[in-house]
Amino acid sequence: MTHGFDTLQIHAGARPDPATGARQTPIYQTTAYVFRDADHAAALFNLQEVGYIYSRLTNPTVAVLQERIATLEGGAGAVCCSSGHAAQIMALFPIMAPGRNVVVSTRLYGGSITQFSQTITRFGWSAKFVDTDDLDAVKAAIDDDTRAVFCESIANPGGYVSDIPALAKIADAAGLPLIVDNTSATPYLCNPIAMGATLVVHSMTKYLTGNGTVTGGVVVDSGNFDWSASDKFPSLSEPEPAYHGLKFHETFGPLAFTFHGIAIGLRDLGMTLNPQAAHYTLMGIETLSLRMERHCTNAQTVAEWLEGHDAVAKVTYAGLASSPYFDRAKELFPKGTGGLFTIALKGGYDACVKFVESLEIFSHVANLGDTRSLVIHPASTTHRQLSEDQQVAAGAGPDVVRISIGIEDVKDLIADLEQAFEKASA
Known part of the structure; x- marks a missing residue:
């Protein structure tokens, strides 16, 4: 069977x-x-x-x-x-x-x-x-x-x-x-x-x-x-x-x-x-499919909201119609494109650091794929050993923040992101 x-x-x-x-x-x-x-x-x-x-x-x-x-x-x-x-x-x-x-x-x-x-x-x-x-x-x-x-x-x-x-x-x-x-x-x-x-x-x-x-x-x-x-x-x-x-x-x-x-x-x-x-x-693994469904739906909602935010220059989520990978993702990943993506902030390196430090629900950790929403600034952490050219080639330039969307209430996640943007720009 x-x-x-x-x-x-x-x-x-x-x-x-x-x-x-x-x-x-x-x-x-x-x-x-x-x-x-x-x-x-x-x-x-x-x-x-x-x-x-x-x-x-x-x-x-x-x-x-x-x-x-x-x-x-x-x-x-x-x-x-x-x-x-x-x-x-x-x-x-x-x-x-x-x-x-x-x-x-x-x-x-x-x-x-x-x-x-x-x-x-x-x-x-x-x-x-x-x-x-x-x-x-x-x-x-x-x-x-x-x-x-x-x-x-x-x-x-x-x-x-x-x-x-x-x-x-x-x-x-x-x-x-x-x-x-x-x-x-x-x-x-x-x-x-x-x-x-x-x-x-x-x-x-x-x-x-x-x-x-x-x-x-x-x-x-x-x-x-x-x-x-x-x-x-x-x-x-x-x-x-x-x-x-x-x-x-x-x-x-x-x-x-x-x-x-x-x-x-x-x-x-x-x-x-x-x-x-x-x-x-x-x-x-017993709950993998249940979690991935929520990771995907939450990430889609958050990515769409971020794409319209004044502080954000770019969102890389492949589930967005603006992504160059949108059509490929629909073909190869029909159930969704996961909970991981990056955003580029208009304020550059300093704005990224302030933004990460201002989040409350999102945890600032060197991990991804958790039930909790996580955030990190790769250029100063996970990709710190690379040259700036290598960072940019890997999609982790100085103005980039990596976001791993968890399975929390998506309204709470958006509210946390908004207050962090406000603090970072103050």
Whole structure:
């Protein structure tokens, strides 16, 4: 039987606890698991049997979360880890090598730009930043050393909407995986795998958990990519010395990337998600569709109001008819374009700082996707490490404020914004 999204977000991956009958997934707060006998232990360590060894690798609470997100995203499998940044490294780890590069959108979260432009170079990897709206530029950036194309479905902070089907065609023609960060959209609003993406990553910290309590990340594998079609991905297609010459793609087929992420990625990088964080995220996902509907309707109302305000020079919400992404958003995101966007204030940097400091309901925090409405000035915080040119390219210039609309009463949100504008202009 095929179930709807609202049913799957509650039930996928979860079953009554066999020991107690507990209906909610228990928090399995344990580091290790007793083996039945020596042969059982050997089979687990040889990847000949699926089971639990040590919670750096696998944990029953985390396993439920992995299955649930993979189901909602339409993937073959998923690997959860400690944060969204960890998920991005986990996604690249099996496919990159020293001297290899990834073609990356210029419109990314500031921390991701820093990770791709600075941190990954320490692995000997590099990133080529391209305006992914320029499809010819994306094609031109791909060379013999490119191993993936990376974008965000709805870019943070500017709300730019990526043309995922077009990017997927380019990546596929080059024999490369397309990796899509679906944090801002969530699987309720967007299904990148159905549009041709190979891998999907999330900062579960944001909308999936939805309550600002824990950090977490996930990599979802579509199971559709042929890792053995070329010699570009030896970690997945060639013998693995640590497992007596086992070939991940030959052995595990559509689950090759997922098994590699656990058996090597989590084993050696250790970016483990703890079971209590997994529990919080499972509870959050149970109401994902309900929350996203309110995020979208509230954001649409607030964005329309802001667009007519004298203090505002620009609103980037893709749900507005004035947005260059309006038509694309209607096609790719028919349920809505999320709760995240930016506004440019006519008063520039100083007006942004005064505005942020004057808000009362909106919380001034470095987070998004919470039930609460949140606000931040990226140029002085999340995008502070970037040059001004990089900030502008990412949609986070000095005159820009990022707004994450929550699920409060929308009239209260508008009233709070209005009083903040009045104080900022006084």
